[in-house]
Amino acid sequence: MTRTTAWRRHPLARYAVLVLALALIGVAYATLVQGSRPADAALASGKLDDVAQGKSLFQAHCSSCHGLSAEGTSTGPTLVGVGAAAVDFQVSSGRMPAANPGAQAPRKPTPRWVNEETTRQLAAYVQSLGGGPTIPSKDQVDPAMGNAAKGGELFRANCIQCHNWGGAGGALTRGKYAPSLNESSPQQIYEAMVTGPQAMPVFNDTTITPQEKRDMIAYITEVRSQRDPGGFGLGRIGPVTEGLVAWVVGISFMALVAIWITAKKRKKS
Amino acid sequence: MSELTSVPKAISGPSSFLDDRLGAGNFLKRNLRKIFPDHWTYLLGEVALYSFIILLLTGTFLTLWFKPGMEHVIYDGSYAPLKGVGMSQAYASSLEISFDVRGGLLMRQMHHWAALLFVASMMVHMLRVFFMGAYRKPRELTWLIGVILLTLALAEGLTGYSLPDDLLSGAGLRITEGVAISLPLVGTYITFFLFGGEYPGMDVISRFYSLHILLIPGILLALIGAHVVLTWVQKHTQMPGRGANNHNVVGAPFYPAFMLKAGAMFLFTFALVAGLGTFAQINPIWIFGPYNPADISAGSQPDFYMGFLEGSLRLMPAWEINLFGTAHAGTLPLSVIIPALLPMGIIMTGLALYPFLERWVTGDHRALHVSDRPRNNPHRTSIGMSAIVFYGVLWLLGANDELSANFQISLNVTTYVGRVLVLVGPVLAYIITYRICLGLQRSDAAVIGHGVESGVIKRLPHGEFIEVHTAPIDTVEDSLRAKEPVPMLPVEEDSAGIPPKGMRGPLGKLRAAMSKSYGGEKIPLDDGHGHGHDDDEHAAVGSGDDKSITRH
Incomplete structure (x- = not known):
């Protein structure tokens, strides 16, 4: 009898196999159902309301920095009064939950638990704490209903100091920065204006009316989806990349040409 | 060859006509066989010459549509996101060239790329001449003309860059105004003459336009002519090597060898500019938007050749002197005057004086036609390298916001590092180059x-x-x-x-x-x-x- 056969015939072997099979099925099941929403059934039947669900999500994912009742800690500010729009902006863009403390939380892929449903629940909970700006309606952020030219003037007057003429983003002091607007959804752009996330100031509805916000969204989305008429856009950050191309492509090319042209020596007679 | 001893009448007739009147035959005989030494670095200056020719051609095209006016117009062209926006006539006509004139955008882009290549190739050419010591007697005047050409090219670039009156060029104009007005005593007058009143006024674009298309290019053309004729008459320097000495020129005759090479170089320059103009977007003024003195954008940068001034402005601490302790008695804004004048002054004056300083130190009054290999004059090479590092740090830090944004470095760190580097870098470069x-x-x-x-x-x-x-x-x-x-x-x-x-x-x-330190073996x-x-x-x-x- 070899050693393997002996192991196989051990009295405990059948239990080991059973446990292993159960574990495999469990893991496979867990993996398969990961994408679906665990609270679907409950929500559909209306047994759970968003605020309660949001509170439990908050305590699981946000409370380590913002405190168990969103009162704020030394590592995170209070969320009382920030409003649903702030939650939707921060969570849907992946900025929150933050990965690590730093000058600024960057846009990143959202964690797996984040989806439209959970974001809404979380937002409802934070909204219930002390009000604040709410999530804009679909019409409020519809670029098709805005006037891009008007929005462009407002964009140049209010946004490009930090976000650059083409929304490419730019540097601020001490590691902070204005992010690129190329990935922001119209809803996120609107929410950023009303809530003023991180280093950004608030542009409330008396400073810039909802109609003007929609115009700006129309301008931003139109310009960023525009095909560059002049060829490769070089990142649309202006003379820095242009100068780089002039030297790296232009001067190197001409130097190589000069080397090539003078390399052809006359044969010695 | 024997059957070609007699020249066909169709050629001999006109050519002897010309020859009898202009003496062209002798002139050509002498000059077509002019010998040019052969080294790849000798072709770099030609890139600047050919870029200039392309600039003249594309620039002429642009003047046919460009309207150098600052009258307020409402845009009604093809670019939708600016429809109905108020802007200056200059900006509107630049948009028209870009979107509504056939081939206009290509010409604009070729003009701008050729401008970058013009200045860049001048710089490379100048470095080549410097490191090989080709500015020495009898070529000091050619060198001085070159320094003036470089300075004028910067002015030409600045005025041309401002013409479209877009938001980005407006930021540059604003800095130009700030520098001009910061000058003690004459500042307000200079600003007044330039802008015709309070900034931005209605005159600056048309004034820059005459400078850009008439005055500066005219001087450039004349000086380029003088530069090339001097090179021709004094003969090109040559690399040390087989048979080359200070009394001869070793190389190939202008016709056919050098003419072919120069012709090929022109075609390649043209191909490069046309290729970049076609495939790489430059100065997309429609994204920048029209200039409005109240607006300023992140990432506002000048073209590369002004980058070192931008960088020195960004590195400078905010120092100013209020005379008698009050701003009413007058303010000396050191934070503007020093970065605007000092680096430019050091570099341009240094370049202009170097041949004479070197001769004063070495006492070398010979006419020299053989280049130095850079290693064989280590102090000169080290001075050149430390100037490059000084310029390079300022240039790099002119883009410190882009460095910070794209490489996740704190903006403040780039400034602090830059302030140290601009002083320490040249010294280190000197020592390292000398040892190498x-x-x-x-x-x-x-x-x-x-x-x-x-x-x-x-x-x-x-x-x-x-x-x-x-x-x-x-x-x-x-x-x-x-x-x-x-x-x-x-x-x-x-x-x-x-x-x-x-x-x-x-x-x-x-x-x-x-002399003891600089000279000797x-x-x-x-x-x-x-x-x-x-x-x-x-x-x-x-x-x-x-x-x-x-x-x-």
Whole structure:
């Protein structure tokens, strides 16, 4: 009898196999159902309301920095009064939950638990704490209903100091920065204006009316989806990349040409 | 060839007509056979010349549509996101050139790329001339014209960049105004003459336009002509090497060899500019938007050749002097004056004076036609490198916001590092370059002293292994042996301990000290170890019966 056969015939072997099979099925099941929403059934039947669900999500994912009742800690500010729009902006863009403390939380892929449903629940909970700006309606952020030219003037007057003429983003002091607007959804752009996330100031509805916000969204989305008429856009950050191309492509090319042209020596007679 | 001894009448008729009246035949005979030395770096200046020709051609095209006015118009062209927006006529006509004139955008882009290439190739060409010492007698005037050309090219670029009156160029204009008005006493007058009143006024675009298309290009054209004619008349310098000396020119005749090369160089320059103009977008003014003095954008940058001024402005601490402790009595804004004038002054004045300073230090009054290899004048090369580092740090830090945004470095850190680097970098560059030059001279001395490694291992009768060294090929050896010590003034004191005449005052002592340090032979060629001592292992190669040799 070899050693393997002996192991196989051990009295405990059948239990080991059973446990292993159960574990495999469990893991496979867990993996398969990961994408679906665990609270679907409950929500559909209306047994759970968003605020309660949001509170439990908050305590699981946000409370380590913002405190168990969103009162704020030394590592995170209070969320009382920030409003649903702030939650939707921060969570849907992946900025929150933050990965690590730093000058600024960057846009990143959202964690797996984040989806439209959970974001809404979380937002409802934070909204219930002390009000604040709410999530804009679909019409409020519809670029098709805005006037891009008007929005462009407002964009140049209010946004490009930090976000650059083409929304490419730019540097601020001490590691902070204005992010690129190329990935922001119209809803996120609107929410950023009303809530003023991180280093950004608030542009409330008396400073810039909802109609003007929609115009700006129309301008931003139109310009960023525009095909560059002049060829490769070089990142649309202006003379820095242009100068780089002039030297790296232009001067190197001409130097190589000069080397090539003078390399052809006359044969010695 | 014998059947072509008589020239066909169709050619001989007109050509003798011209010849009898202009003496063209003799002129051509003399000049078509003009000999040009052959080295790839000698073609770099031509890139600037050809870029200038492209600039003239594309620029003429642009003037046909451009309207240099600052009257307020409402845009109604093809670019939708600006429809109905108020702007200046200059900006509207630039948009029209970009979107509604056939080939207009291509011409605009080619003009701008050619402008970048024009300045960049001038800089590269200038560095080549500097490091090879090709500015020395009799070419100092050519060099000075070159420095003026570079300065004018910067002015030409600045005025041209401002013409479209877009938001980005407006930011540059604003800085120009800030610099002009910061000058003590004359600042307000200069600003007034430039802008015709309060900034931005209604005049600056049309004034810049005449400067940009008439005055500066006219001077540029005349000076480029003088520059090229001087080069032609004084003959081009040549690389040290086989047969080349200060009394001859070794190379190929203008016709056909050099003319073909120059022609090819023009076509390649044109191809590059056309290719970049087609495939790489430059200065997309429609994204920037029209200029409005109230708006300013992140990432506002000048074109690259102004980057060093931008960088020095960004690095400068916010210093200012309020006369008598109050702003009413007048303010001296050091934070603007110093960065605007000092680096530019150091670089341009330094360039203009260098040939004369060097001659003052070396006392070398010979007419020289053979280039130096950069390593053979280590102090000059080190000065050049530290100037490059000084310029380069300022230039790099002109883009510190883009560095910060794209490489996740704190903006403040880039400024602090830049402030240190702009002072320490040139010193480090000087020391490192000087050491590298001496190292290269040593390696040259070693090649002359005991040849180059042949890769052949030889076993000697007593069991020792040596690598056989062979003589370098003739061309290499000639160019190495052409090395001369950097000339030096007669600085040695006489037997009574009295320095020579002219070296006695404080200035004279400084001159003597500089000459002693700058001139002289640092690493003599025959100083290589192993030149013929029998106890040296490499000497053994000399006694061998193969091709290996040892030089004494």
